[in-house]
């Protein structure tokens with residue numbers, strides 16, 4: 001079929017060592033100039049499929065056949081696939097931190113087309129600027145990448161892929177780390193590509209994005225294609241049911257928890273910017289948290305939400321605040337201090353500070369509280385390690401053959417669940433959740449909400465950050481709104497709507 005840019009026939013992918021069949025007999029196609037959505041539960045096989053389409057898993061390491069513009073293709077590497085017109089932005093961010101935006105975009109090209117020429121920085125920046133503005137990327141070519149937000153890095157990866165002029169661009173959950181403005185920027189870029197005839201495969205867990213952007217959607221479950229729908233057949237409930245194999249009627253389960261006494265009181269929290277002198281990233285923020293309460297932090301990217309809870313967790317040296325737990329003043333100068341006071345955190349960036357990727361699930365879960373798995377003789381008990389880690393694997397539906405699976409080999413969403421398990425194993429009294437359902441499928445989201453409710457019921461207090469307002473509104477008892485590092489509003493559950501919260505962000 002000439003008008004298929006890409007066609008996959010009978011793709012099967014096994015990981016024999018782990019005893020996993022990630023994909024079984026997958027066939028699908030992408031038409032010229034269309035945006036195809038690809039969705040499915042955590043571990044359904046989306047990323048594995050994309051890695052095959054983009055030469056990460058090379059021919060011989062999978063069964064089945066790929067056709068690009070009607071011709072069979074067998075990529076030898078991801079570079080090979082890229083040169084043949086398959087642009088790919090993987091799920092995990094992978095950029096060269098110490099180089100500039102321009103260098104990151106063009107580093108591969110320099111090898112290709114300028115072996116003889118020596119490139120000057122100025123010229124490179126001008127070339128990058130031209131390219132970035134042509135595609136409407138809000139990025140500065142001269143900026144060093146390690147000073148950029150995760151969202152900007154994500155856009156940079158997209159820019160890099162587009163710089164090869166792909167006939168098909170494959171995006172694996174590109175929006176998980178993006179602010180609303182960055183998402184709009186990305187969607188505009190994708191639509192512009194489409195208008196020029198480029199095809200796009202777009203993976204997401206956010207159904208709204210499927211409805212907004214895509215022309216067709218293919219649903220995977222347990223490594224198989226379950227259904228494909230055209231835009232005119234889109235039906236939310238049907239798609240969810242295809243994805244998770246059951247209906248989801250009440251995403252935010254009801255909670256009947258009596259909120260108790262004040263557990264935490266934070267006064268005049270100010271955090272100095274570790275990078276820029278004489279600038280505060282959080283300024284004079286005061287709030288309280290009660291027993292069994294879920295407090296939502298609302299704000300745009302850069303509002304200081306993550307910085308506020310990181311300070312509470314002892315991540316900053318230069319900060320000042322009066323903190324009291326159960327009415328007692330406490331000093332939190334390190335993460336160990338925080339944990340000793342019953343505070344634990346689930347971080348936004350699991351790769352940077354959440355997980356030991358080359359260790360197995362068991363170790364990652366239990367390391368947050370070794371006391372809990374010690375025998376009376378002070379030695380670690382393998383039986384307890386197994387009991388604890390298996391308990392969370394069951395509770396959170398972590399998809400893996402056993403608790404000895406290396407975390408690096410888990411799907412993105414399942415890695416996120418391990419971060420959650422690790423935080424829960426530490427038995428916190430105060431739990432700080434930064435984007436807890438990032439990259440998590442709807443079925444598992446509901447399960448995580450149920451667990452949050454259980455924790456609140458046990459008297460644990462929670463602070464939750466989420467870029468998804470419906471999630472915050474569905475889960476939180478009270479909201480504080482941050483803007484440019486300052487607390488600008490406190491809003492009760494009864495008054496909280498998307499509109500009131502959003503407009504408070506712009507105060």
Ligand SMILES: Nc1ncnc2c1ncn2[C@@H]1O[C@H](COP(=O)(O)OP(=O)(O)OP(=O)(O)O)[C@@H](O)[C@H]1O
Nearest residue numbers: 015018022042043044045046047048409411412413
């Ligand atoms: N290198 C590997 N070794 C062993 N198993 C693997 C490896 N990579 C992936 N898997 C397994 O293959 C299955 C599919 O994983 P994949 O990453 O494709 O899921 P996904 O649909 O992208 O999920 P998510 O939404 O969580 O990103 C999972 O069970 C995963 O654990």
Ligand SMILES: [Mg+2]
Nearest residue numbers: 047091411412
């Ligand atoms: Mg994935």
